[in-house]
Amino acid sequence: MKQKRFNPNWSYSFGENYALRNGKLVYYFDQAPTRKWVFEGRRYRGENFKILENWRVNSIVEYELELGSGEEKSFFFKFPQYPLEPSSETLSKLATGRFSDYLNQMVRFWTLAVNQGMSISLNETKVVNASRSALVHNIMSQEYPSENEIKQVVNRFQYNRFWLRDSSFHARLYSIFGHLDSAEKLLRHFLRYQDDSGNFLSQKGQLDGFGQSLWAFGEYIKITRDREFAQEILPSVKKAISWFEKMTKEDEYGLMPSTFAMDNEWIIGRYTGHNIWALAGLDGAIEVAKIAGDDESVERWKQLRKEFYQTFYNLLVQVSERNKGRIPPGMDVPGGVDWGNLLEVYPDNFIAPDHPLVEKTFEHYRKKHYAEGIATYRLSMHHYVTERVAKIAVIQGKQEQALSDFYSMLLHTGSCHQGFEWAIYPWSDRDYCPTTPWGQFCNFPPHGWYAVFYNTLLRNMLIREQGSELHLLSVLSPEWTKPGDEIQVNRALTYFGIVSLKAISEKDKLVLNLKTDFTQAPEKIVVHFPFFAEVKAVEADGKEVKFFQDRVELGIKTKELEIIWRLNPAPGYSYQAFVDDYKKQYQKKYRIKYR
Structure with missing residues (x-):
């Protein structure tokens, strides 16, 4: 899907059986209308779609007909997913296309997509339906720039773009769910985002893309052991490692460089998460070289990882001691929002799950940064970060915590099992478009990362490495x-x-x-x-x-x-029980507030 901002200067017109906007077809109609309504001058003012005069209708067809008692007549209108050039080929397809044909085509596509690869079934309908819907939410946000590539966007609203960080997890999900063709094509698309320096970068300053890209390559290789693909991407991996060696050698601490991105952690400096991802990336690079048969690179990169690990770990212990024994978001600056520093056990097992730094970090996070059973980000709830905390509990063997996180994630899904990102405040309304002192902004679901993380969490609860x-x-x-x-x-x-x-x-x-x-x-x-x-x-x-x-x-x-x-009895652990309890809590809070 191709999105563009609304342009009040667009022109509107009609062809014989179709409506045009700025020369491109927006819909097609089979039956000739009685009349066509179009205003060819300046129709709108600004980007708020303000109509100049209410009677100036536009791009509308009108039919006049008489129907006898019990008589029916059908009209067919065909809307492409995005405006198309009105070529003879396009017009021919629209003229001959039938609703039933496209419906059957869609059903076949989604039946194959959802039933391909791994399947999970158990005796709780919400859990299974949410899993299948999450997979749909991810696949529907794929784009196909070439036969050998997939571009994964996050959703079709505010995040209709590509991020290495999101797509690295998408690629792994497709791998473990058996959608290997999607995984490989998505990873091949990553190569477009390697700059001349060797770094993988999709957004300015987001240096975690280096580690996430190499980690994603390695995860796919560990699942498939695909020697041909490993050899295809190995030159790019080597180029990225050279960039990393140069950056860490030049850095005064021997870490990933400082960034001014003001990213999720909301700091300017050296991000803890960027260095955690660098370690994961080194592990991924080693896996690629191993399967590609490059033993020399394997040994050299193992030594590089060992040295970087020791440098990073020693510094992390020092900065954590100054942060009350908790792993901080930044390595060289105070404050910040917990984000990448929550990844020290998964995905790369950088630190043992029972390490005191891990225990204190997550104990504090649960105590200070949870609301309504899920994670928060600054003042609002954050749906998918909950999975990071839940996954640690899975690995630590804290089953009740993990299961509570799991059901709380489900509790906050919408009617189509969709998850959101943030911008919904605890114990308030469920409005995705809150009004703040800085104005109104919208954060629409479904969020692709939530969908990935839900299915990854469910899979790991049942089968994991x-x-x-x-x-x-x-x-x-x-x-x-x-x-x-x-x-x-x-x-x-x-x-x-x-x-x-x-x-x-x-x-x-x-x-x-x-x-x-x-x-x-x-x-x-x-x-x-x-x-x-x-x-x-x-x-x-x-x-x-x-x-x-x-x-x-x-x-x-x-x-x-x-x-x-x-x-033993374990009441309260089901999706319906969490819904019922949530309703009681919500009702109690609002009775107190409005009585």
């Missing part, structure tokens, strides 16, 4: 484990190969069936127990095995697992 281990069922809801319930994940792509699972709940046990096709086997499989379960015994392929209080560790050839348990 942690280092060289495959982790299953990290977070379950009691709503999914009632007797007779089934959880199924089919064709999940992982670093280790394809994994499918079926978990069947019975009165006193869970039966887990695994189907794996490992291309690079994990060291072990870890199956987590729900926080509301008391496990009495575990059998793997018919043999009793030892287990821990919260998990069991299995061999990579395990096919069937039986977990004998007693499930």
Whole structure:
């Protein structure tokens, strides 16, 4: 979709069967009208669509007809997605096009798109429908500049543009969901944003694009082990690494350079998140070189990562000590808004999840920067940042926190399961266009990053990688484990190969069936127990095995697992329960306010 600002100086006219705006076709009509209405002079004033005189209608066709009792007549109007040149080919397509044909074409496209790759099913309709809708929200924001590229925009409103930071996560989502063609074409589009210096940059000053691009390349390679693609992008990766080496060598701290972008962290200086992403990017570059067969670059970049890690980590400990033991947004300036500093465990496991810096950072964030169960950004709620916090809880084994975050994210979705970014204030109305002392601004959903993060979180709750281990069922809801319930994940792509699972709940046990096709086997499989379960015994392929209080560790050839348990009541953990509780809280607050 191509957007342009409204221009009050556009001209309007008609062709034989179509209306034109500035010489381009905006709609086509099959039946000849009784009359056509058009005003060819200056029609509008300014950008607020102010009509000069109410009677000056424009680009309208009028039909006069008589209908007998019970008689019907249909009129067909065809609107292209964006204005087109009225070429003979375009006019021919519009003349012969039928609604039923285009409807069937659309149904076929979306049926294939949504059902391709990994599928998730479980006994909570909202969870599954939100997942499918999120995938639709991402695919509908794709553009196709060439046969071998996809340009991913964030949404069709205020974010109808390309960002490396958003698209890096889109590419990974497409990879783990089995949409590999989309992932590869999107990553190839990244190459357009590598400047002459070697850096990847889509917006001025947003230096995280370096690490995010290389990380995204590496994630795709780890999933696909595609040697041909690795060799295709390796020259660009080498050029980017050369830029990084030059920048860090010139920097007085040995870090990523300072930026004046006033980005999400709202600081001018050296961003903590830019350096975290640099580490993730180095790991991605190593993966690309490894699969491409460039052993020399692998060893050199491993050493480069080791040295940069030590420099960055030592400085981070120092600045965190001055920040009450919490990881700050900036490395050399105080203050700022928590953003990239929330990424130290995921996606790259820069610091161990139980490290005191991580514990203090996220404990403080939950205490000071949550409202209505989700994250905040400055004064308003922020929908998708919640996923960053939830994902840490998943890795840390804090299942109740992760599940609460998950349902709170769902709680704040719209009628089409869409997520927003920010600009909605806690316990206020749900208006995406708030009025502030600086004027009114709009932040419309659906937001593509929310859609990516929701599906990534759901996938990781059920199947995820942690280092060289495959982790299953990290977070379950009691709503999914009632007797007779089934959880199924089919064709999940992982670093280790394809994994499918079926978990069947019975009165006193869970039966887990695994189907794996490992291309690079994990060291072990870890199956987590729900926080509301008391496990009495575990059998793997018919043999009793030892287990821990919260998990069991299995061999990579395990096919069937039986977990004998007693499930304790865990009321309040379902989407509907969160909705009901939210309504009660909302009602209570407004009764107090207006009584």
